[in-house]
Amino acid sequence: MDFAHEALSLPLVTSDRYLLETLRPYCEEAAKARRTAAGSLRASVENEIYRLLPHGRANVETVARALGVSPRTLARKLAEEGTNFAKLIADLRRTLSLQYIREPNFTVAQIAWLLGYERPESFTHAFRRWAGRSPSQVRSASHTESVGAKMQNFGA
Amino acid sequence: MSVAGRAPATGSGFAARRVLAVLQKRNIEAAPLLQRVGLSDYNPDDRQQRMSALSQARLVEYAAEAIADTAFGLHLAQETDPREAGLLLYAVSAGKDVREALALFARYSHIVNDSVRVAIVPRAEGATLALNFAGVPRHRAKQNVEFAIAVVVKALREASGRKISPSRVAFFAPADLRSEGIRPVLQLPG
Numbered sequence: 603m604d605f606a607h608e609a610l611s612l613p614l615v616t617s618d619r620y621l622l623e624t625l626r627p628y629c630e631e632a633a634k635a636r637r638t639a640a641g642s643l644r645a646s647v648e649n650e651i652y653r654l655l656p657h658g659r660a661n662v663e664t665v666a667r668a669l670g671v672s673p674r675t676l677a678r679k680l681a682e683e684g685t686n687f688a689k690l691i692a693d694l695r696r697t698l699s700l701q702y703i704r705e706p707n708f709t710v711a712q713i714a715w716l717l718g719y720e721r722p723e724s725f726t727h728a729f730r731r732w733a734g735r736s737p738s739q740v741r742s743a744s745h746t747e748s749v750g751a752k753m754q755n756f757g758a
Numbered sequence: 759m760s761v762a763g764r765a766p767a768t769g770s771g772f773a774a775r776r777v778l779a780v781l782q783k784r785n786i787e788a789a790p791l792l793q794r795v796g797l798s799d800y801n802p803d804d805r806q807q808r809m810s811a812l813s814q815a816r817l818v819e820y821a822a823e824a825i826a827d828t829a830f831g832l833h834l835a836q837e838t839d840p841r842e843a844g845l846l847l848y849a850v851s852a853g854k855d856v857r858e859a860l861a862l863f864a865r866y867s868h869i870v871n872d873s874v875r876v877a878i879v880p881r882a883e884g885a886t887l888a889l890n891f892a893g894v895p896r897h898r899a900k901q902n903v904e905f906a907i908a909v910v911v912k913a914l915r916e917a918s919g920r921k922i923s924p925s926r927v928a929f930f931a932p933a934d935l936r937s938e939g940i941r942p943v944l945q946l947p948g
Binding site for chain 2: 607618
């Protein structure tokens with residue numbers, strides 16, 4: 603869902619800095635409780651990575667800080683869950699790339715940026731490794747399937 | 759992404775409570791639908807009770823079928839008071855502007871539903887609010903996703919006092935998994 607700068611800059615008539623600062627600790631606590639209840643640090647790390655990927659800040663230090671643990675503790679706890687930070691980033695990038703590539707409005711450069719790659723070539727290289735084909739090949743195959751499905755819907 | 763070994767995502771029942779209210783208003787028995795999605799024990803009056811996010815998404819889908827409304831999620835949002843989202847809504851509404859409200863939503867949305875992943879992606883012409891429902895198959899998520907999108911827009915309109923509309927809404931789903939009605943409901947341009 604895209605919002606233009608003019609919409610993003612609109613002030614809220616309900617804005618209340620004091621209320622926000624009062625609610626913030628409760629929100630943090632509730633969010634932390636959700637992480638605990640979910641029983642999996644991995645899910646919380648994935649949420650943070652998802653949020654930080656497009657900004658190129660999805661590194662272990664930033665995520666650990668957001669979750670209120672040290673990078674070392676984060677690594678240890680992920681290991682207890684049988685995974686590690688690099689694997690989670692790779693898995694999430696792969697999953698998201700396969701979603702984004704089916705969205706015709708996103709260019710390969712935009713997808714690379716959304717996934718936190720500095721250069722489109724790095725994304726293309728990684729995508730080939732995951733999908734066995736280039737982004738444009740997958741996109742063109744996806745378009746053909748979609749046209750085929752539409753023709754079927756119209757009884758062609 | 760593998761979800762093996764992971765506790766299932768849960769929601770606060772925000773959407774489910776609205777669904778039950780609408781079913782009751784239309785004299786449609788909710789019990790068979792709740793049973794079908796594994797929520798027979800659900801008590802909408804218990805605000806502390808969490809439910810499976812997948813079950814909630816399925817409940818919204820089955821209610822749409824029972825009511826025969828292909829844009830049920832959108833219509834449900836129109837009848838929803840965003841304040842029912844509780845703490846999340848009050849925090850988001852206290853932000854300085856729409857930009858900060860979206861950032862707060864991204865940070866705290868899983869208080870209401872921990873299957874939702876939210877990212878704010880800056881773009882040259884503004885920003886994209888990207889929503890992803892982890893662990894909920896797309897064919898079970900259409901009404902739930904459209905409900906979420908429409909409630910977010912409604913909450914922003916109420917908090918800003920302006921008829922805010924996204925400049926574009928895109929789905930990572932085939933065309934038959936989205937409602938035609940989304941354009942007029944959200945008053946999208948073009």
